[in-house]
Amino acid sequence: MIIRPARPEDRPSIWSIIGPTIRAGETYTLDPSLSEAAALAYWLGADKETFVAEADGAILGTYYMRPNQAGGGSHVCNCGYMTIASATGRGVARAMCEHSLAHARSRGYRAMQFNFVVSTNERAVRLWQTMGFEIVGRLPLAFRHPRLGYVDALVMFQPL
Numbered sequence: 363m364i365i366r367p368a369r370p371e372d373r374p375s376i377w378s379i380i381g382p383t384i385r386a387g388e389t390y391t392l393d394p395s396l397s398e399a400a401a402l403a404y405w406l407g408a409d410k411e412t413f414v415a416e417a418d419g420a421i422l423g424t425y426y427m428r429p430n431q432a433g434g435g436s437h438v439c440n441c442g443y444m445t446i447a448s449a450t451g452r453g454v455a456r457a458m459c460e461h462s463l464a465h466a467r468s469r470g471y472r473a474m475q476f477n478f479v480v481s482t483n484e485r486a487v488r489l490w491q492t493m494g495f496e497i498v499g500r501l502p503l504a505f506r507h508p509r510l511g512y513v514d515a516l517v518m519f520q521p522l
Contacts, residue, residue, distance in 0.1 A: 363454070365461040368412040368424065373402055375421035376414065379446045380405055387508045389483045390442070394508075405442075413461065415445075415454050422449040425458045427465060430475050439471040443486075455486070459493050466522055473521045480505050481514040495520045 368376060377398050384401055387394040392404070405426060406412050415423035423445040430440040441462050445454045466474055476495065479487060491497075499517035507513045 363415055363417045363422075363457050365413050365415050365458060368406060368414050372414050372421060372424075373406070376405060376412075376424050377402060379421070379424055379444050382447065383444045389480050389486070391478060391505070411465075413458070413465075415458050415461075422446050422452070423454040423458050425462055427462055427469075430477070437470075437472040439466045439469070439474050440477060441466075441474065455489055456493070459489070463493070463520075463522065471522055473519060475520075476516075476518040478504070479516040479518050480507065481516055482507060482510055487516065487518075490518050493520070 380401055381398065384390060384392045384396055385394050392401070396404070405424070410426040410428040412424065412426045414421045415425075423443065425441055425443040427439050427441045429436040430438040441459075443455055443458050443462075445458075463474065474495075476490065478501070479490065481487065481500075487497075495518040497516050498519045501515040501517070503512035504515040505513050
């Protein structure tokens with residue numbers, strides 16, 4: 363698997379990954395009715411470095427990295443990851459997380475923080491924990507899940 367910076371020609375593949383995840387409304391706080399253009403503008407925004415995970419010529423996942431806060435908090439980065447459903451369980455998210463941790467260190471970040479991990483996204487929570495992230499906060503009933511109602515969100519953190 364190759365992880366590389368996203369290019370303009372990757373936009374359709376990135377949309378094929380982020381579109382269904384956004385529409386499902388189960389793991390991100392993005393509006394499920396967000397247009398393709400608005401979703402791509404968010405994911406590929408100038409405030410982010412965006413990458414894709416590619417295997418055998420197909421893009422299987424994408425992630426972005428950005429400073430978590432401005433000014434005095436800019437030494438901590440934040441990332442968002444999405445994997446195409448057909449690649450679930452193939453190590454794509456793990457590979458992107460490994461890449462992001464190395465990239466964050468190379469950029470001089472001192473820590474990585476996930477601000478809002480939906481607690482019912484158990485697969486992601488387990489993965490982030492195996493990658494060294496700790497749950498440092500719980501936001502009770504902070505996310506309105508489309509099937510499960512109000513569920514907790516987690517703040518996860520790892521010093522670099």
